[in-house]
Amino acid sequence: MKEYGDFISEEDRMTIAAIRDFVKEEIVPIRQQLDEDEDRKLVHLVLDGLAEMGLHKRGLPESLGGLRTNAVSLTVGYEEVARGDCGIAMTMSVPAWVFGPAMRAHNERVVNDLCPPYCGDEFVEACQGMTEPAGGCNIESAEYRGKTIQTRARLEGSEWVINGAKQFPSGASVSDVYLITCTTDPELMEEGIALIYVPADTPGLSFSKPENKMGMRFTDVNASIYLDDVRVPMEYRASKEPMKDFQSFRNFLSWGRLSSAAFAVGAAQAALDIALEFTGQRYYDGKLVRQHGLQANMLADMIIGVESARFYYLTVASMFDNRKVYGSPYTDEQIARATGAKLYAADMAVKVCNMAMELTGSYGYMKDYNIEKYLRDCKIIQLWEGGGQLGRIDVARGHYEMMPFV
Numbered sequence: 001m002k003e004y005g006d007f008i009s010e011e012d013r014m015t016i017a018a019i020r021d022f023v024k025e026e027i028v029p030i031r032q033q034l035d036e037d038e039d040r041k042l043v044h045l046v047l048d049g050l051a052e053m054g055l056h057k058r059g060l061p062e063s064l065g066g067l068r069t070n071a072v073s074l075t076v077g078y079e080e081v082a083r084g085d086c087g088i089a090m091t092m093s094v095p096a097w098v099f100g101p102a103m104r105a106h107n108e109r110v111v112n113d114l115c116p117p118y119c120g121d122e123f124v125e126a127c128q129g130m131t132e133p134a135g136g137c138n139i140e141s142a143e144y145r146g147k148t149i150q151t152r153a154r155l156e157g158s159e160w161v162i163n164g165a166k167q168f169p170s171g172a173s174v175s176d177v178y179l180i181t182c183t184t185d186p187e188l189m190e191e192g193i194a195l196i197y198v199p200a201d202t203p204g205l206s207f208s209k210p211e212n213k214m215g216m217r218f219t220d221v222n223a224s225i226y227l228d229d230v231r232v233p234m235e236y237r238a239s240k241e242p243m244k245d246f247q248s249f250r251n252f253l254s255w256g257r258l259s260s261a262a263f264a265v266g267a268a269q270a271a272l273d274i275a276l277e278f279t280g281q282r283y284y285d286g287k288l289v290r291q292h293g294l295q296a297n298m299l300a301d302m303i304i305g306v307e308s309a310r311f312y313y314l315t316v317a318s319m320f321d322n323r324k325v326y327g328s329p330y331t332d333e334q335i336a337r338a339t340g341a342k343l344y345a346a347d348m349a350v351k352v353c354n355m356a357m358e359l360t361g362s363y364g365y366m367k368d369y370n371i372e373k374y375l376r377d378c379k380i381i382q383l384w385e386g387g388g389q390l391g392r393i394d395v396a397r398g399h400y401e402m403m404p405f406v
């Protein structure tokens with residue numbers, strides 16, 4: 001646990017030790033089965049096992065039995081789980097992400113109606129739908145300020161009526177609650193952004209078949225969401241104050257990207273560990289592979305990558321935990337920091353997994369060695385939440401003023 005330095009508390013150390021045991025015993029031995037677990041029975045067994053430790057309640061309302069936590073504790077927990085499987089870490093992180101806006105707005109109706117099952121003994125999936133068929137980046141982009149959101153919500157009496165579609169959200173079709181990013185009027189820009197909770201059994205809500213994808217194949221389910229005259233009580237909008245929904249929308253980006261950095265570091269650490277073990281057992285030219293300068297050089301670069309990405313996300317997480325000094329996570333500056341940590345960690349993880357494969361030769365290409373799974377899983381972290389290109393624009397925006405493009 002020394003790798004986390006002084007960022008973590010004594011309590012964190014105990015939690016990490018428990019997660020580490022669980023990952024070693026319950027996830028690592030079935031990593032490949034999770035990748036082929038089409039009916040998701042094993043996936044839910046693992047998620048329920050993590051729930052037994054209370055991890056699913058972190059960040060959820062204390063009034064319902066949820067657990068108060070901070071950004072450092074949350075993210076190191078994600079990294080630990082991701083060392084076993086980063087799709088599991090991702091799925092486990094979603095409920096806190098989804099209920100964050102209602103909690104920020106003190107929305108008792110949403111908390112009391114929809115959140116209790118998430119604080120129960122079993123893990124329940126949730127979904128945050130932002131991306132649309134016409135594009136993910138143009139919804140997330142600060143340039144467009146909500147103008148390009150096509151999912152419309154109109155108030156009719158005491159109900160929101162929602163029409164539109166979402167593309168790819170994690171947990172789509174398998175969740176109990178959906179938080180849908182809508183606009184009440186695109187001309188209102190950020191003031192028009194409305195985050196509205198939709199229970200899974202609401203008439204008018206339907207889904208495509210799950211996507212068939214490269215990684216996180218069954219640990220995270222992605223599908224299209226269709227909203228056809230979906231009606232929910234007007235209190236299901238996260239906040240009554242429009243700009244607060246906009247801030248929560250920006251919070252999705254900062255928390256999502258910071259968490260993504262931890263998932264990527266977990267995957268990279270796992271690939272590095274496999275490469276270290278393999279090169280510590282295999283010989284060429286009379287010496288262990290890892291004792292050759294060429295390979296030691298590669299391993300050193302991998303170690304430097306993993307450690308620097310870890311300290312990057314931990315530093316940003318500790319800044320999230322000190323709002324008096326660094327401001328709220330939704331500010332341009334904090335989004336830039338979280339995005340930088342995510343871009344750095346995701347690029348590093350893909351590179352480290354590739355290098356691990358080179359160090360293990362054809363063995364690493366085989367499923368039995370798991371490197372190919374970590375490589376497939378972590379590739380999406382580079383692409384989601386705005387990808388590398390919008391991400392870099394957000395980093396630049398947070399550090400100097402940019403001319404608007406639109």
Ligand SMILES: Cc1cc2nc3c(=O)[nH]c(=O)nc-3n(C[C@H](O)[C@H](O)[C@H](O)COP(=O)(O)OP(=O)(O)OC[C@H]3O[C@@H](n4cnc5c(N)ncnc54)[C@H](O)[C@@H]3O)c2cc1C
Binds near residue numbers: 380385
């Ligand atoms: C496994 C998985 C999980 C996901 N989970 C979720 C989720 O939980 N919730 C959710 O809402 N979505 C989710 N997504 C969707 C994901 O976040 C988006 O796909 C991603 O943000 C990119 O959007 P896009 O695919 O529409 O690509 P586009 O936005 O069409 O981008 C295509 C290309 O153009 C570039 N580009 C486009 N616009 C800009 C811009 N303004 N500035 C710079 N570059 C730009 C992009 O970088 C990219 O290279 C998930 C996707 C996957 C595969």
